[in-house]
Amino acid sequence: MKILILGGTREAREIADIASGERGFEIVSSLAGRVREPVLPIGAVRVGGFGGAEGLRKWLGDNGIDVVIDATHPFAGGITANAAQAAAAAGLPVLHVRRPGWSEQAGDRWIGVPNLAAAAETVAGLGERVFLTIGRQGVAAFAGSQQWFLIRAIDPPEDAVPARHELLLARGPFSVADETALLTDRRIDVLVTKDSGGALTEAKLAAARALALPVVMIERPPLPAGAVQVETIAAAWDWLRQQA
Incomplete structure (x- = not known):
C-alpha cells in the first residue's frame, strides 16, 4: 500500500517512521517547502506544492497512491482542503491527524x-x-x-x-x-x-x-465537512492498518 503523508510536523514524521518499518507499506512524505532547513522524515520526500486540488488529484493517480494522511500544521487550511477534495475525487481514503489544541487553565487571560x-x-x-x-x-x-x-x-x-x-x-x-x-x-x-x-x-x-x-x-480553522480526524499517532496507525 502506497501512502502519501502531507506535512512536516512531528506527527507526520512519526507516522512515516512507524509505517516505513512495516512490511507492505511504501511511504512518500510531502513538505510545503516553507521552512528553509526542515527536519526531514524517514523515507522518500518531495518538497513543494501540487498546483491546487486538481494538481494533487493528478499527482495521486500518476504516483499510484492508495491512502492519503493529512498531518499538516493545524493552520495549514489550504492544503487540508485540497487533500480532502483531491482524495474524494480520486476515490481514496484520507485521514486528518490533528494534535489536541491547548486548554485554558486557571490564571490564564x-x-x-x-x-x-x-x-x-x-x-x-x-x-x-x-x-x-x-x-x-x-x-x-x-x-x-x-x-x-x-x-x-x-x-x-x-x-x-x-x-x-x-x-x-x-x-x-x-x-x-x-x-x-x-x-x-x-x-x-x-x-x-x-x-x-x-x-x-x-x-x-x-x-x-x-x-x-x-x-x-x-482559533483553528475548521476541517472540511465530513473529515475523518484523529488526535494521536496510535489512532492514526490503527486507521492506517484498517486500510491495508
Whole structure:
C-alpha cells in the first residue's frame, strides 16, 4: 500500500517512521517547502506544492497512491482542503491527524479570535509591546500596527512587517524559565499566538500565565465537512492498518 503523508510536523514524521518499518507499506512524505532547513522524515520526500486540488488529484493517480494522511500544521487550511477534495475525487481514503489544541487553565487571560485580522484588531488595545509567535507567514496582518513587536519565527518573514519590531529567529522547544525571562527582558505586555497545540512551544503560555499577561489566541480553522480526524499517532496507525 502506497501512502502519501502531507506535512512536516512531528506527527507526520512519526507516522512515516512507524509505517516505513512495516512490511507492505511504501511511504512518500510531502513538505510545503516553507521552512528553509526542515527536519526531514524517514523515507522518500518531495518538497513543494501540487498546483491546487486538481494538481494533487493528478499527482495521486500518476504516483499510484492508495491512502492519503493529512498531518499538516493545524493552520495549514489550504492544503487540508485540497487533500480532502483531491482524495474524494480520486476515490481514496484520507485521514486528518490533528494534535489536541491547548486548554485554558486557571490564571490564564486568553482572548479567542477567529483569524489574524481579528488578532491585529484586538491586540491594539492590550498594550504597547507585543510578543508575536504565529510563524512568519501571518506577520503582514500586523504591518500597519503602531505598537512594538517581538517577532519570533524559524525563518525571516518575506512580506511586510510592523515598522517597530525585533526579529528573533529560533526553533522550539522552549523552556518556561527561558520564556519567562524573554517576556520580562523585553517588557512584553501581550502575547499573540495560534492554537497549534503540542509541547514544543507551550511554555510561552505558562510564562504568560505566571506574569498575568493577556494572550490573544487565534482559533483553528475548521476541517472540511465530513473529515475523518484523529488526535494521536496510535489512532492514526490503527486507521492506517484498517486500510491495508
